[in-house]
Amino acid sequence: MKYLIAIILFTCCSSGLKAQYTVRIVVSSIAAKPRDEIFIAGDFNEWNPADTKLKLKPFGGNRCIIVMNIDTGHHEFKFTRGSWDKVETTAKGEDIDNRMADIKGDTTIDITIAGWKDDAPEKPRPNTASVNVHIIDTAFLMPQLNRYRRIWIYLPPSYNKLKTNTYPVLYMQDGQNLFSEQTAFSNEWGIDESLDSMAKNGNKECIVVGIDNCGDKRMNEYNPYNDAKYGKGEAKLYIDFLAITLKPFIDKNYRTQKEMLHTFIAGSSMGALVSLYALVQYPEVFGGAGIFSPDFSIMPQLYTDVANVKWQQKFRIYLYAGEKETASMVRDMQKMYNIIKEKNCCNMQDVIFPLGQHNEKYWRQEFPDFY
Incomplete structure (x- = not known):
């Protein structure tokens, strides 16, 4: 039996399998726009803003939750309401950096979404292309x-x-x-x-x-x-x-x-x-x-x-x-x-x-x- 276990461990290590952990993300406070579904987009799904497999579920009150199996290591993500025109922002509608998480084991993350891009007053983005x-x-x-x-x-x-x-x-x-x-x-x-x-x-x-x-x-x-x-x-x-x-x-x-x-x-x-x-x-x-x-x-x-x-x-x-x-x-x-x-x-x-x-x-x- 010990010999069999050793073979299994060696095979897993040598084949480069990545450990996966259960990650629970609880959004405990959400800005307005409850009529839309909320999705998570990140490096784990090629930043797809409307991935139906990564849709958050109600979790009591104004909260919602998603539970995922994610590879160990560093990950970046954001929340959207189905498109990048409806991505999360600060309460003032300003862009935020990607959220980051270092996954080293089963993890629970508590998050607040302060605002949404389409709630903010329209600010035309500048055309920064050169004359060339x-x-x-x-x-x-x-x-x-x-x-x-x-x-x-x-x-x-x-x-x-x-x-x-x-x-x-x-x-x-x-x-x-x-x-x-x-x-x-x-x-x-x-x-x-x-x-x-x-x-x-x-x-x-x-x-x-x-x-x-x-x-x-x-x-x-x-x-x-x-x-x-x-x-x-x-x-x-x-x-x-x-x-x-x-x-x-x-x-x-x-x-x-x-x-x-x-x-x-x-x-x-x-x-x-x-x-x-x-x-x-x-x-x-x-x-x-x-x-x-x-x-x-x-x-x-x-x-x-x-x-x-x-x-x-x-x-x-x-x-x-x-x-x-x-x-x-x-x-x-x-x-x-x-x-x-x-x-x-x-x-x-x-x-x-x-x-x-x-x-x-x-x-x-x-x-x-x-x-």
Whole structure:
């Protein structure tokens, strides 16, 4: 019997299983708007603001409760009433930082929700995009998915001055979060300010194309694989759109360096995973990727696809994760780093930031080093 128990323990440890604990979150005081259901959104459900499996239940009086099984480690979350337009705020309607919890055992957390975003007086958010940012189209056709999408473009400061110059191109996911506070989910990356500043310091310039995410279809478009929770994976069609439809349009209408060695792709979270998947599907199109905060536990099959792909080119890949993100993110990212490294075909860098959390503030800080 002791021998059998030892084998079981060894198997669990060596397979990298993560401990899970029961977390009870009691919201003991809730601001107005009782007519709506309340949800919890966090790094444990890819920040889905209306996840029916994570809906709070009445708990007597004005209280409500949710009980979840969560992996050990650091987690971030917020409460919503079904959308980010109805996310929790301070009593004055001001944005709050993500709530944080370090889960090391069964835990009960007591919380007060002071206000809701849609209760606060409307304060128009400023358009912080620089003069070098333009909207190509608010409804660009994606024939592969039969959808339409807003497409952004950043043109370098020298673009309209040096009429014969051509430029490399970086394609980035979650376009609404790249350039302007007005459209960003939380905060923007500040891609335009960052590149403008680096151009002044003599760095090579590039074009950036931002593709908005689809909101409720984001988890589908950025996932190659069917998922029991979110449904059909559509990333193959999404990447087909980038490679077959969008890139030829950009190359035709702008002065680009069209070759694979000058074409890059990047994103964060699910956008990071689909960016790496683009190298698997179109290694002849994309020459490098910026992979910011990828949660490979969402799509472990990507390990196999990357291991099996036959890459002939010399890619450039930048992997970044923060230690204050999900418990397994750093470990899982290092596993992918080792898989790619064994292929001996990439110039790679992996960065682990001890204070890094899962949000645009930290991706903004990291972008210049990636660039």
